[in-house]
Amino acid sequence: MSTSRDTSTVEHAERFTLLRPLLFTIVYEILGSATEADDVLQDGYLRWSQVDLSEVRDTKSYLARLVTRQALNALRARSRRREDYVGPWLPEPLLLDERDAASDAVLAESVSMAMLVVLETLTPDERAVFVLHEVFGFELQEIAAAVGKSAAAVRQTAHRARRHVQSRRKRFAPVDAAETERITERFMAATATGDLEGLLDLLAPDAVWTADSGGKATASRKPLVGAERVAAAVLDIFHKRRFTSDLRIATVNCNGAPAIAAYVEDRLEGVFLLVTAAGKITDFYAIRNPDKLHAMADTHRISRR
Template sequence: MTTNEHAERFTLLRPLLFTIVYEMLGSATESDDVLQDSYLRWAEVDLATVRDTKSYLARVVTRQALNALRASARRREDYVGPWLPEPLPLDEHDASADVVLAESVSMAMLVLLETLTPDERAVFVLREVFDFNHHDIAAAVGKPVATVRKVAHRAREHVQARRKRFQPADAATTAQITEQFMTAAATGDLEGLLSLLAQDATWTADSGGKATAARRPVMGAEKVAAFLVNLFRTGQGIPDQRIEVVNCNNTPAIVAYRGNHLEGVFLIEIIDGKITNFYVIRNPDKLLAVTVPRQVSR
């Protein structure tokens, strides 16, 4: 077997492998590191011993991702303010046709997955999103099959009890609500904003202490609307500021620039025709990969 065949097999499965790792870590940059390290290990494998390339590579990246996940969990104990996953820019129609994939990369789901243990998260992602069998998952996480079945059941119950029913709006509705929001926010239309927000709308900002942002979530439609009016009014006085609307994590996202400097990404979650959550990433360390659209797959 040649090095070229190693590369061809890995490249073919890279979107799937990236998606597995990203859903485990919530970080595109860390996922790239895991995939690079995993490829170096894969390049040393005798392909004649590989029965199923997909399962084999999923096992390799899962083990590396678990190591990274446990290390990052320790670092987050000292994190300043709320921690949010790294935004993932997608091609406009990348995940929209696959409802399971779209939900699995949504910011809301990634935030929910943060409440699982590393093993629970790995098992849930491999089983519920990618439909690997319990034997392959057991090999990936280094646990007996019986244990994996129990972990899978526990993780599934945990997620189902805490997630909102995922009802993605169609593209036209999403675009309309996003446009209405942008107009209301830019003109300081408080009543217009209130009409777009769910009563329990929440603004959560992640700065890591490295940028200006609310250190605690802003909760409730009235408080969020007032916060937005003030934020946009302040922003209008900043020279060279511009914004773009892109697709991150299969939801509308406002990308704010000051000149050529990326200031932040604001993801808008829309459920049942109302904006329910704003996820705001201002930590510059989490904005490094925002300009590079990714491909996800399962």
């Protein structure tokens, strides 16, 4: 009996480990938080380890359903707490251990900060349905079981979510990591030398700077709009502070594209993600909340399969 139990434990672990990058990606896109996604997967595995495998017809569908339900519970609970948050709310940056989104355009766009910000405007059910259907290609019947709705209701939700996302994603184009890398390099050069004209040349006229500090770090509590205002904020952080503190700047791979990490005495102070379109920077997302920077301590693998 012990041998049978040990064999079952190994098989549970093997099946879950094989699908973990997929499951993590699903939950991260639903929650916008790597920290919470790891918690959901940890709890999900405990639940999965008690499942009779002889009753599981499709491991991928079963596990996706299991973690989606838990992610939805977490998202609904967080939505009720959101009203007390200080300043703009941004998703947690996702540090990747490789450019595994670069070869999959759908995956790269789905984990981009620009898309995650759009997903924040959906209801919990809309977000889960959109992610499962549009990104991961699950059938409506499978999604219905995951969100606890009929297939007809899921079809309507999917249509509503798709229309909502399309109306709000016009500002940004699909992720072009090569273009973002080129612009990031030019941005780094301009800020290192304090080149205001060079910086303004990189910014779209209506560029927006959005900072998430949660009231726990110094940051603007309202978005800054316009190239001049954004340039001033950028030079204050990336140029002036280099001479008044031990600020160190590094590029990292976040959310499928190059991003900028700022350190003071080896302590991560912020992660800055650029959104580009037509060769210009349209948005800066600055994550300064130390609680959200904890996710940068570990790298993650993502997958759509």
